[in-house]
Amino acid sequence: MLAVFISLFSFLSLQEAPTPASSVEAADTVWKSNVQRRLTDSTGHFLKVNRIVLVGNAITRDRILLRELSLKSGDVVYSNDLKDILDLDKKKLINTRLFNTVEIKSLPFSKEEVDLVVSVNERWYTFPSPIFELADRNFNEWWENYEHDFRRVNYGLRLYQFNMRGRNETLRLVAQLGFYRKFEINYKIPYFDKKQKQGLIFDFEYSETKNAPVLTDEHKLDFLEDDHVIRVHRGGSVAYTYRNSFYDHHVLKAEFRSNSIADTVTEVNPNYFGEGERLQRYTVLSYQFTSDHRDYFGYPLNGYYFNTIVSKSGIFRRDDLDKFEITASYAKFFNLGKNYYLSNNIIGFWSTPDRQPYNAFGAMGYRKQFIRGYEVYVVEGPTYFLNKTTFKKRIFSKTYDWKSIAIRQFRHIPLSIYIKMYGDFGYVQNYPIYEETNKNTLLSNRFLTGAGVGLDVVGSYDAVIRFEYSFNVMGVGGFFIHLKREF
Incomplete structure (x- = not known):
């Protein structure tokens, strides 16, 4: 079955996007x-x-x-x-x-x-959202790697004010305590000109933690815990956005980041910032292009999506980090008819130089960039690629209009359920420092595959819950829960 998946997806990936x-x-x-x-x-x-x-x-x-x-x-x-x-x-x-x-x-x-x-x-635009979430990358990592320790929980409040002033502007305030403390202000202005093509995004963040991953051991994050703060991050950015057509977006962003760590971190990993350094300051300049032709952002079933980011860390001589990286992804969604759907996503990452401090390592395993069946692992490397494919069928779809709900923005409740099967594959080139020390070599420099079956539940306000049973090339299987769409 996996061979069939790979052959089919490779063929689809090589085809040009069809003319509408x-x-x-x-x-x-x-x-x-x-x-x-x-x-x-x-x-x-x-x-x-x-x-x-x-x-x-x-x-x-x-x-x-x-x-x-x-x-x-x-x-x-x-x-x-x-x-x-x-x-x-x-x-x-x-x-x-x-x-x-x-x-x-x-x-x-x-x-x-x-x-x-x-x-x-219109939707409801004001969301004071309580924070009570796991500090780890996903539920299974928390459950298996860290023995479902409830001390590894973040709590606090996020305030989202969408569509401010009726101009589609967004304000996000974050006050998070617990395992990982964070305070953030983000303000997005999609348009400031009469032609509604140019916009700005401002972001300021402060975070600190008494627990931080300081090493990777056998492709699993090794945390250091202390009674005092061991890592502090300060950062700010301003981005200029340009939307020249309905489907294409450009973002040019300038950032400044300042990181500091306690001496207990350098004792465990002298390469955390490199050469035993405890302070790291640098600027970042990045460009992002997005062409989005999906039918529905929350859970696409038809269309295609392309995104690429080019980033340079270390613009000035005094900067403490020098890194250039490119990430590109392409997703295609096929409506096969009779409630059958097929989707394919290709992701590639490349960075240079390949000798970096630990906190600047590139890795497959974060956000949506992982092979299903390897959720509990982090595979680090300066270069990787990933292909994810899903074949699904909608078995239930209904929209409820509950007039008894007092707030009219919540009366419209769509609900859809999909059953699916999927196959993923990828490859990560290892870092030289790991090759030289013979660490974290089990999953790097080799072809990785994963496959499984699952159930997706799609609700209102872009809510998606995924229940999946996956198994990987090592023959290890497991049940996984995700609260976001696949890609």
């Missing part, structure tokens, strides 16, 4: 470029957009909705293209994550003119 059935997705104003071709098509006729009426946006400014619409008042569109255009615009509005539901209707105004009515149901 309708040409309207190619660019923001593509319908205008098709006028000449339509002159020879007698099956439809041209329509002029008379008015665009917005309904239900009590908080969201009109211009935020209008930014996502391909058509503007006064535009001319071919009648046969109208439905495809409106379907795509509906998906774009849903993916702003501002609305529970979106409906776009065309109403004839005259024989040659049409009105568009955009009706939205």
Whole structure:
């Protein structure tokens, strides 16, 4: 079965992204470029957009909705293209994550003119979210590697204020205590210009901990615990964003980071900052490009997604870290019909030089970048690649409209359930320091595979719970729980 998966996914990965059935997705104003071709098509006729009426946006400014619409008042569109255009615009509005539901209707105004009515149901935008979560990378790492110790828990409060001022701005405040103390302020302004293409993101963070991973032993993190703070991080960044089309985003970010550790850390691992250093300060300049053509951000079933990040740590001579890295990922989602779906994700990472302090090691095993079946392991290296594929079937889907709920933003409750099977494979090149000391060599420099079956539960407000049973190339299997989508 795994061989079939690998053969199929390698074939799919090499194929070019298919051209959409309708040409309207190619660019923001593509319908205008098709006028000449339509002159020879007698099956439809041209329509002029008379008015665009917005309904239900009590908080969201009109211009935020209008930014996502391909058509503007006064535009001319071919009648046969109208439905495809409106379907795509509906998906774009849903993916702003501002609305529970979106409906776009065309109403004839005259024989040659049409009105568009955009009706939205706004989400709840203020979320004071209590923090009570594991400090480890995932549930299984906490359960198996650290004996489900409840001292390894973070608690506190996150405050999310989405759609501030009705302009899709986001404020995030974090006050976290417990195993890992963190305080953070993040403010995102998606647009500050009249054309709504340029934005800014500000971020400031302070964190400290009495427990920190200071070594990796047999691909598992080894923590040092003390009565006093052993690691402190301070950082700030400003990012400039540019959205030149509906689907493409550019981010240019400048950061400053300051890290300090206690002498107990250097005693255990002199290479934590390198050469026994206890202070590390450096600047980072990075560029990120994203092209997002997924049908639904929360749980995509169709479309594709591409993302790449180029980052340079150590811009100035006085910086204490020198590292250049590139990460690229491509995900493709196929709707096979009859509630069957296939998805494939490819991730590649490369960095140089390959001799780095321990805290700057690249690793497969964090966030969504891991092979299923290896959740309890961290595989470090300057270069790695990963391929993840899932075949699934939707077995239940229903939307509940509970009018008895007092807050209208929570009355719309979608629920879907998928059963699935999956196969992952990857490779990590080991760091020279591990090769020279014969440490952490079991899973590096070799082809790794994992496979399994599972159940996904998808709810409202992008909530996803994944129940998976996976086994790896070593023949070890286990049950895993994840609270985010696969990729």
